[in-house]
Amino acid sequence: MSTDQSSDGNSVVKDAMPVNYKDLGSSVPKKFTSAATGELSNPSTNYTSENLPSTVTFPVEARRNQGRKRKNDQNNDTDGNYKKIRRTGKKNKPSKDNTDTEYFSIGSSSSTPREKCAMILSMYDCIRRRLNQIDEAENGTRNSHSMASTIMTDNKLKIEVQNPIGTIPGVEVGDIYYFRFEMILVGLHVQVMSGIDTITNNNDKERLAISVVYSGKYGNNMEDDDPNILYYNGQGGNNGKSDQKLEGGNLGMERSMHKSNPIRVIRGIPMKSINGASGKIYVYDGLYEIDEFWSSRNDEGFKCIKFKMVRKSGQPEVYGLWKKLDMWRRNPASRGNMVTIKDLSSGIERYPVCVVNEIDADKEPDSFTYMNRNLYAKSNPTEPIFGCDCTGTGTGFRSGSGICSFDKPNCNCLHQNDGVFPYSSTGILTFRKPLIYECTSSCQCSLKCPNRLTQTPAKLHFEVFKTENTGWGLRSWDPIRSGTFVCEYTGSIIELTDENKKDRYLFDTASEDMSEFKWNNGVELFGEPAVEASKVKTTTDSLLISSLKFGNVSRFINHSCKPNLFWQLVQQDHGENGYPHIMFFAVQHIPPMTELTFDYGKMGRRKDKCFCGTDNCRGVFG
Structure with a gap:
């Protein structure tokens, strides 16, 4: 494998390891069908750096020193228990960025570490979604998130750091992950x-802990109300059925206490x-230091090692905020006195939409009528869509009575979507397309069919809040996974006139610039053709929706040059392609209490100053 130097001084792999699905054994999908073209592609295609998109630069694989396992019994007492030890030095020292961390580029040399991490996660998520879609089509049982990670890793598409102690460039406190592979x-x-997770210190060859994942599954009964203190149980011990030992990760934790290195x-x-679903969300809570450690006996009499970890000061609130959000979801009234309106939607949304102002004296936004459907200037579109007759029981991932599934070849909804369902069985958008056809009132399938995703309110607790520079904004008390349906843009369908040209609540489908936005990226890594952003162009020339007088929470979504939402055209209640619905989906995983934004595009009617503050801010929009 040869390397060259890129313009930013980072090594670039010239010949990356090809991905051959024969090497993955029985986990390989039997066939691949392009979501964009519907054509079969070659699953055994080898993918190297020679045919990668030009925007991708391979990172050099870091060589982490592998230290020898080193036992340390100097702190054992005669009974075999560990003495209660405190680390020396100042407690709760302010957090500092690790300026010695070296970062290998993914993307162009001008990309920031944050952009490179986002690119990696976006590509991984796209590959995982597509593999999951193939798996559902074949009623398979493959681990799509593991396979996606294998594809990324084999192509060296991952972030590597030479000094992994402390902060990781591009990763921010509060970031969320739905898979450990991310x-x-x-x-x-x-x-x-x-x-x-541990490394071996180059200087003295000691094992040091650098990160921990806390799941609370080992019966930790010492958790208190302080979100800045964590009592972490050591590893090993066969789930409490044998003694834990001061070795491996436990030894790294003990050594890190004496070294005072951040974890x-x-x-x-x-x-x-949060929402009743299975699984976990992994939340990066920041840097901690180990204050003390000791051993005790569990109920079965076996030795357990415990570590008291203290969060470093100067970091954004994370776990404390999550605890507040949990309380707010259970009792919205606990949000406090800053709530000026308890439910802006007057019961229309699934959960109350409160209005919060912590900036000035404004009590509420300008008056409008809240509604979750569009108003048409003339009459509602009536052209019918030929529905499906899926009344039988589906199989595999789409089991259940009256569910559209891949094993029903006569499903008209499946054919209208080019032979693939746009949403996963768990309600995640798989690919962005020019137009998605959902099941309609003429379909025989049940209301629980996954192909009716946007026809029911999203399971999100919205909050309208006053921003510092852009008026009222929108955020959620819940974490939002990439590809999740957020809301529909509703209002009055109008025609452009001189009178409404300056309408600040006007949505125009023709204003979007698709040249830079990429969400369907990464499928080339297993032999499918790339989906160019320009080919996901909308099928309608211009659809104008004004939410000035009528609308829902979407009217409060502000502009950003680097948004966390995108919109997708969806047809669900009629067959007139000139009047589709505008549905917002999450570009990436969005932590709770993050402002929701989308790119207003280039309407050409007015220019407003942009306050998004992102690295690629255009300065103006509209």
Whole structure:
């Protein structure tokens, strides 16, 4: 494998390892169908740096020193227990960026570390979504998130750092991850299963802990109300059925206490506590230091090692905020006195939409009528869509009575979407397309069919809040996964006139600039043709929707040159392509209490100053 130097001084792999699905054994999909063209592609295509998109630069694989396992029993007492030890030095020292960390580029030399991490995660998520779509079509049982990680890793498409102690460039405190493989790809925590990640110190060859994933599954009964203190149980011990030993990750934790090196903490929060779903969300809680450690006996009499970890000061609030959000979701009234309106939607949305102002004395936004459907200037579109007759029971991922599924070849909704369903069985958009056809009132399938995703309100707790520079904005109390349906842009369907040219609540489908936005990226890595952003152009020339007098929460979504939402055209209740619905989906994983934004595009009617503050801010929009 040969390397050259890129313009930013980073090494670029000239000949990356090809991906051959024969090497993945029985987990390989039997066939691949392009979501864009519907054509079969070659699953055994080898993919190298020679046929990658020009915007991707391979990073050099970091060589992490592998230290010898080193036991340390100097702190054992005669009974075999560990003495309670405190680290020396100042507590709660302010957090500092690790300026010695070297970062290998993904993307252009001008890309920031944040942009490179986002590019890696976006590509991984696209590959995982597509593999999951193929798996659902074949009723398979493959691990799509593991396979996607294998494809990325084999092509060296991951972030590597030479000094992984402390902060990771491009990763911010509060970031969320839905798969541990995502944390591996950005270098936050590179262990697939182990809760403690360690390295060997080059200077004295001692093992040091650099990050931990806290899941709370080992019966931790010492958790208190202080979100800045974490009691972490050591690893090993066969789930409490044998003694834990001061070796491996436990030894690294003990050594890190004496060295006072910062340790990244990722908390695994059960999804059930948020929206009733299975699995966990991994939340990066920032840097901690180990204050003390000791051993005790569990109920079965076996030795357990415990570490008290203290969060470094000067970091944004994370776990404390998540605890507040949990309380707000259970009791919205607990949000406090800053709430000026308890439910802006007057019961229309699934959950109350509160209005919050912590900036000035404004009590509420300008008056408008809240509604979750569009108003048409003349009459509602009536052209029918030929529906499906899916009344039988589906199989595999799409099991259940009256569910559209891949094993129903006569499903008209499946054919209208080029032979692939646009959403996963868990309600995630798989690919962005010019137009998505959902099941309609003429379909025989049930209302629980996954192909009716946007026809029910999103399971999100919205909050309208006053911003510092852009008026009222919108955010959610819930974490939002990439590809999640957020809301529809509703209002009055109008025609452009001199009178409404300066309408600040006017949405124009013709204003979008698709040349830079990429969401369907990465499928080339397993032999499918790339989907150019320009080919996902809308099918309607110009659809104008004004939410000045009528609308919903979408009217409060502000502009950003680097948005976390994008819009997708969806047809669901009629067959007139000139009047589709505008649906917003998440570009990436969005932490709770993050302002929701989309790119207003280039309408050419007026120019407003942009306050988004992103690295690629255009300065103006409109």
